[in-house]
Amino acid sequence: MKALSPDRRPQSWSYAALLALLMLGQATSAIPSPLYSLYAEKWDYPPVLTTVIFAAYGAVAVVAILVSGALSDRYGRRPVLIVAVLLLLAGLAVFVFAAGPGHLVVARILNGLGIGAVVVVGGAALLDVSPERAARSGTLTAIAFNVGIAVAALGTAGLAQTGFHPLLLPYLADALIALVLLVLLLVMREPHPSAGATPLGIPRPQVPREIRGRFVFAVIGAGAAWAVLGVCFSLEPSIAAHAAHVDGPFFGGVVIAAVTLCAAFAQIASARYPARTVALVGDTALAVLMLAGVGGFATGNAAVVIVTVALQGSAYGLAFGGSLRHLTTHIPAERRGAVMSMFYLLAYGALITPTLLVGVGATVWSDTAIFPVFSVLAALLCLSAVVVERVLGRRRGRLTVTRAPATEVSRMSDVD
Structure with a gap:
């Protein structure tokens, strides 16, 4: 990969701007x-339509995830990110002027395309x-994801609780921030040194034996x-509010914030531990906590409900973060695109399908x-992951995990 000359390197603020964009x-x-x-009260539609609206976001995000990386390798990061922000703004505009569930x-389709990219x-x-900050970037990205969700959920729910233009002001505030970041992207230098040199090709989802x-x-x-x-982001806020006998949407925002902030804390705290161990602990804990x-x-106590979802969020953070880290450490370099495409296809399928069924x-x-x-x-699904690992764990030791030199395999084993 060629290096950029000093006058073409990204500005010092580019890193912070990209984190803000995430x-x-x-x-x-x-x-x-x-x-x-x-929305459901305003237009009187059933719960299944809520999950359809949510699932539309996940379905198109898969498409964006599959194609946007290859497009940015070929045409540069900036152009793709600029289009992504424009899609976000278009989705926000549709939300503001929405006249029905359709x-x-x-709006969710437009936002899904933009967010996936x-x-x-x-x-x-x-x-x-x-x-040089690859490991730190992964941690900061996880924090940015979860803090962004928590702040948006709490802010939106707070406005909704007061009744002060809740279906307008959150979108306008988000659009204002998006416009600022769009301007920064327009003046940002292209960060990808090989833009224009890479042939365009969409990775075909597959997993090496x-x-x-x-x-x-x-x-x-x-x-x-x-x-x-998926259920937490679509129906669980209203389910939790009904269970706790709490009126108004603010409680639902607290539920989402509790899940995401605890997930972020768990991922940060577990980063120093072996990924396989973290994933097994997370899967087991999530299974137990879903049953609990x-x-x-059933207690109907609001404090108990919040503590319950917070613990579930911590287990979610361990299960997802550990699983992803356990996988990515051992993917052959030349197959990363194909493997991660398959991973996100199945992960988004798991996000969408149960949500629709619920x-x-x-x-x-x-x-x-x-x-x-x-x-x-x-x-049961969480426990099945634990069973699969126990059954296949011994067999994995006889497989050639990577094509890396023995010293690198040894190093990867230390972190996994």
Whole structure:
């Protein structure tokens, strides 16, 4: 990879601006979550439509994740990020002028395309700007994601609780920040030194035989965690409010913030420990806490409900963060695009499918009736990841994990 000349290197503020953009992307994804109950009340639609609106975001985000990285390798990070921010702004505009649930689906599609591109290309641009801080960038990215979600959820829910233009002001505030970042992107120097030299090619999702056991373990654990996250972002705020007998959307925002902030803390605290151990602990803890959560919600006590979801958020952070780290440490360098494409395809499938099924169940029966069923199934999925790792763990020792030299394999084993 060629180096940039001093006069073409990214400006000193580029790193902070890209982190802010990553935070903005996740904040944009979280703004509608505390408002879904208000939209449903305003337009009188069933819970299943709420999950369809949420799932539309996840479905198109997969497309953006698959293609945006290759596009940015070929045409540069800046152009792709500029288009991504414009898509975010377009989605926010549709939210502001929405006249029915169909507009919410369109808005989420536009935002999903933009956010998917921001996640992939923004993360790659951070490495371009400061490759020597790769490990730190991963930690800061996780913090930016979760803090962005928590701030957006709490701020939006607070406005919704007061009734002061809750379906307008959160989107306008988000759009203002997006416009500032758009200006910064327009004046930012291109951070990718090989832009224009890389042939355009979309990685085909596939998993090399030598890491399939590791991949299965990682994707089951991460999929279970994302299934829990999908329900948390769509129906769980209203389910928690009903269970705790709390009126208004603010409680739902607190639920989302508790999950994401505890997940961020758990990921930071566990970064020094072996990824496999973290993933196994997270999967086991999430299974136990999903079952315990049924009892926690049944108490009808608001404090117990918040503590329950906070603990679930911590376990989610361990399960997803450990699973992803366990997988990425051992992917052959030349297969990273293909493996991560497959990983995110399955992870987003796990995000979307259970959420839709819970929405259907909540429409046919009720949200409080279907939530315990979902909790049990999510717990079983988490435990299945633990079983898979126990069964395949010994076999993995006989596989050639990477093509790296023996010294590098030894080094990777130390962190995993």
